[in-house]
Amino acid sequence: MAPFPPEPWPPALTSAQLDALTTAATTYALSHSLLYLPLSPPAPPPHPASAIHAPLALFPTPIPRALFSTAQRLQRAYNTLYARVALDAAFLDAVMGAGGVADVDEFTGALWETWKAVRDDCVQPLQLGLFRSDYLLHQPTADEPVRLKQVEFNTVSASFGALSQQVAALHRHLYASTSYFGASALLKPGCFPPNKTVRGLAAGIAEAHRAYGCPSAHVLFIVQPGERNIFDQRLLEYELLEAYNIRTLRQTFAELQTSASLSSTRALLTAGGEHTPNSPRPPHPTHAPPVPHSPHAPNAPIEAAVVYFRAGYTPTDYDGPKAYALRGLLERSRAIQCPSIALQLAGGKKVQEVLARPGVLERFVHDADDARALRETWVGMWGLDARRDEGAEEPEPAGTVLARARAPDLVLKPQREGGGNNVYRSSIPSFLSALPARERRAWIAMELIRPPAGVGGYLVRSGAPRAHADRVVSELGVFGWALFGRGQGVREQEAGWLVRTKADGVDEGGVAAGFSVLDSVLLVD
Structure with missing residues (x-):
C-alpha cells in the first residue's frame, strides 16, 4: 500500500525560503480580506480601525483526490437528509424534546419550548439551511487505507466559507509566484482545486430571497456583539449586493429585541441597524405596502426576506426570556429562517447519534446507495x-x-x-x-478518529516572527445549502469547502479560539 502522504510533508525549506513565503503569504492575506479584527482594547472605537491577518497554513494540506470527491458528492445527500429531519416534528420531539434532551439540557429545552409554542402559528412554509459537514482523514495504522470519517454536521452559523476561499487563492498565488521553490513534486497546478464558496453560499441565500418574493427586502444577518470574524461575513454580504442586488442588515439579538416587529401580514420589520449602501430600489410588489427606507431615515422600518443566524448557537447569545421570545417572533414571521429552530435542533449531536442507529437513517434517506455511503463516513x-x-x-x-x-x-x-x-x-x-x-x-x-501520522505543516499567526512548524491534523469541511418546506420539495446544492489545521495533540479545533489555522486542499493521487 502506498504511504500517505506520498512524500514527507511539509517540504523542507531553508530559513530564507520560509521567511520569503511567510512575507508573501501575510501581505497577500492583508491585501485580500483574509482578515480578523484584533482583540479590542478596553474602550474600542465605534468602527473598525485596524485588522490582522487570519491564522493560516503556509502549504495546503494533502487530501486524497478520491476522498475529496466523495465528500463533495455526499454533501447533496446530507443536505436532503437534514432538510427531511427538520421537517419531521415527531422525530425531533422524541429525540430533542420532552422526555429527551430538552428535559436535561437547559439551552436545548429553551429552544424546543420556543419552537413548540410557535410552530402551529408559523406562516412561512420554507426554511433555508447553510450547512457544513466536517470530516477527518482516518488511518488507525500505516498499513490501512485512508478513509473519510465525519466529525459533525453543522446546521447553524457554519462559518469560514469566505475566508477559506481566500486562503485557497493565497496558496494558488504562492505557487504561481514562487513555485514553492520547487520544494515538492506534489505541488502542481491540477492539484489546487477551485474554491468558490462565497458564490455557493450566496446562491443559496439568493434562492431563498427570490422565493420570498419581495426584491427590495433585505437579508438580516444576526451577529454577535464584538464579532472579530467580521470579514468572513462581509465578503458574503458584498457578493449578495454585487451579484444579486440584495441588501443586507446586521443586528445583534439585543438590538432586535427593541427594533423588530411584525406587520399585519407578518412581514418582519426592523428599524435602524447597519445596512449595505442603497442602490436604486426596484418597484415593490403589489402584494404588500412599500416599506420606507432611506439613508437619511436610518430608523425607518426595513423588511427582512431572510434571517441568517451568525449568532444564536450558544446559550451566551440569549440573555434571558426576552431573547427566546425574540426567536419565537422571528419564527412566526414571513421571513425565511436560516436556520429555523427545527433545523438548529436537527443539528444536535444526539440527532447525529440516533441517525446512526440501525434503520433510523433509512427513514429519511430512501436511496440505498446513498444511505450506505453516508454510513461509511460514520464512526461508532x-x-x-x-x-x-x-x-x-x-x-x-x-x-x-x-x-x-x-x-x-x-x-x-x-x-x-x-x-x-x-x-x-x-x-x-x-x-x-x-x-x-x-x-x-x-x-x-x-x-x-485516527488521522494519518507524520503529516506536518507551517502555521502562521499574526504577530509571530516566523511560521511555526508542527505535526498537524487537518479537518475538511464541505458546504451546502438547502431550501425546503413541507410539500415544497428540497432544492439543494453543494457550495464549496474549507480546511482547518491544528497542531497534533490539540483536541479542540476552533479558529476563533486560537486552536486552528485556515488551510486549503492539495489533491494527491
Missing part, C-alpha cells in the same frame, strides 16, 4: 443513557459503562456548537463520575 456512537434492556434496572447504563471502559479511544459531546465543550480520553472517567445521572441523555460518546 452511542448515548451515555443507552441500556442493554430498556426494561432492566441497571446501577449505571450500559452506555456509560462502555464509555468508562473505552475512555482512551473516545470523545464525549454535549448539544453545543462553537468549540470548547467536549470531553476527551483520560478526562472521561472523572467527568462521568461527576455527571448527574439525569444529564446522561444529553451526551453522546463517539469513537475518536
Whole structure:
C-alpha cells in the first residue's frame, strides 16, 4: 500500500525560503480580506480601525483526490437528509424534546419550548439551511487505507466559507509566484482545486430571497456583539449586493429585541441597524405596502426576506426570556429562517447519534446507495443513557459503562456548537463520575478518529516572527445549502469547502479560539 502522504510533508525549506513565503503569504492575506479584527482594547472605537491577518497554513494540506470527491458528492445527500429531519416534528420531539434532551439540557429545552409554542402559528412554509459537514482523514495504522470519517454536521452559523476561499487563492498565488521553490513534486497546478464558496453560499441565500418574493427586502444577518470574524461575513454580504442586488442588515439579538416587529401580514420589520449602501430600489410588489427606507431615515422600518443566524448557537447569545421570545417572533414571521429552530435542533449531536442507529437513517434517506455511503463516513456512537434492556434496572447504563471502559479511544459531546465543550480520553472517567445521572441523555460518546501520522505543516499567526512548524491534523469541511418546506420539495446544492489545521495533540479545533489555522486542499493521487 502506498504511504500517505506520498512524500514527507511539509517540504523542507531553508530559513530564507520560509521567511520569503511567510512575507508573501501575510501581505497577500492583508491585501485580500483574509482578515480578523484584533482583540479590542478596553474602550474600542465605534468602527473598525485596524485588522490582522487570519491564522493560516503556509502549504495546503494533502487530501486524497478520491476522498475529496466523495465528500463533495455526499454533501447533496446530507443536505436532503437534514432538510427531511427538520421537517419531521415527531422525530425531533422524541429525540430533542420532552422526555429527551430538552428535559436535561437547559439551552436545548429553551429552544424546543420556543419552537413548540410557535410552530402551529408559523406562516412561512420554507426554511433555508447553510450547512457544513466536517470530516477527518482516518488511518488507525500505516498499513490501512485512508478513509473519510465525519466529525459533525453543522446546521447553524457554519462559518469560514469566505475566508477559506481566500486562503485557497493565497496558496494558488504562492505557487504561481514562487513555485514553492520547487520544494515538492506534489505541488502542481491540477492539484489546487477551485474554491468558490462565497458564490455557493450566496446562491443559496439568493434562492431563498427570490422565493420570498419581495426584491427590495433585505437579508438580516444576526451577529454577535464584538464579532472579530467580521470579514468572513462581509465578503458574503458584498457578493449578495454585487451579484444579486440584495441588501443586507446586521443586528445583534439585543438590538432586535427593541427594533423588530411584525406587520399585519407578518412581514418582519426592523428599524435602524447597519445596512449595505442603497442602490436604486426596484418597484415593490403589489402584494404588500412599500416599506420606507432611506439613508437619511436610518430608523425607518426595513423588511427582512431572510434571517441568517451568525449568532444564536450558544446559550451566551440569549440573555434571558426576552431573547427566546425574540426567536419565537422571528419564527412566526414571513421571513425565511436560516436556520429555523427545527433545523438548529436537527443539528444536535444526539440527532447525529440516533441517525446512526440501525434503520433510523433509512427513514429519511430512501436511496440505498446513498444511505450506505453516508454510513461509511460514520464512526461508532452511542448515548451515555443507552441500556442493554430498556426494561432492566441497571446501577449505571450500559452506555456509560462502555464509555468508562473505552475512555482512551473516545470523545464525549454535549448539544453545543462553537468549540470548547467536549470531553476527551483520560478526562472521561472523572467527568462521568461527576455527571448527574439525569444529564446522561444529553451526551453522546463517539469513537475518536485516527488521522494519518507524520503529516506536518507551517502555521502562521499574526504577530509571530516566523511560521511555526508542527505535526498537524487537518479537518475538511464541505458546504451546502438547502431550501425546503413541507410539500415544497428540497432544492439543494453543494457550495464549496474549507480546511482547518491544528497542531497534533490539540483536541479542540476552533479558529476563533486560537486552536486552528485556515488551510486549503492539495489533491494527491
